[in-house]
Amino acid sequence: MLTPKSSRPTPERLLDAAEKLMRTTGLANATTKAIAREAGCSEAALYKHFANKEELFVRVLTERSPNAGPFLAALTADPGERPVEERLTDIARLGSLFYADAMPMAASLFAEPALLTRHREGLQKIGKGPHMVLDALVDCLAGEQGRGRIRADADPRAAASLLLGACFQRAFFLHFSGSEAVQPVDEFAAAVARTTWAAIR
CATH class of the missing domain: 1.10.10.60 (Homeodomain-like)
Structure with missing residues (x-):
């Protein structure tokens, strides 16, 4: 009821x-x-x-948003002995779904610069913002680097930016051009994680 x-x-x-x-x-x-x-x-x-x-x-x-909780959990979970590539695949899949859900709500802000400025200032006031997702993945990768599972000369911020940037771009293409313009999310996530992992392992 x-x-x-x-x-x-x-x-x-x-x-x-x-x-x-x-x-x-x-x-x-x-x-x-x-x-x-x-x-x-x-x-x-x-x-x-x-x-x-x-x-x-x-x-x-x-x-x-149905994918927000799992996405944030994947970013901050204790990895244990779980393979890094497997973890990155989960993050890429959930990140793609999260951005696809969030983009239609936020897109209208970009049509009004003054409103976008107010929104940015409002987020700063409460200590929030989209950069926090990137920061969480940077921390995740830096932790894996500290455990010796990522190359010492790899750049965690660059790797995080590449992975999340790809997820964000998939969401943009999904909404702008339709589902036929993007890979299925599981296939996409595995490919992005595999390519990111190949660069930093």
């Missing part, structure tokens, strides 16, 4: 509303006023629970 909207806690209703609007109208058009109205509460109530719209966006991405 579905819980009536009015009986759900206000933060949950706001996240529901933010997710709906960000997915249907884009981040640029999902104003705090529109989110509050959709949630059936005041804009003041929104700011009681969330610092700004950017915090809502981050929460929607991390809590409501």
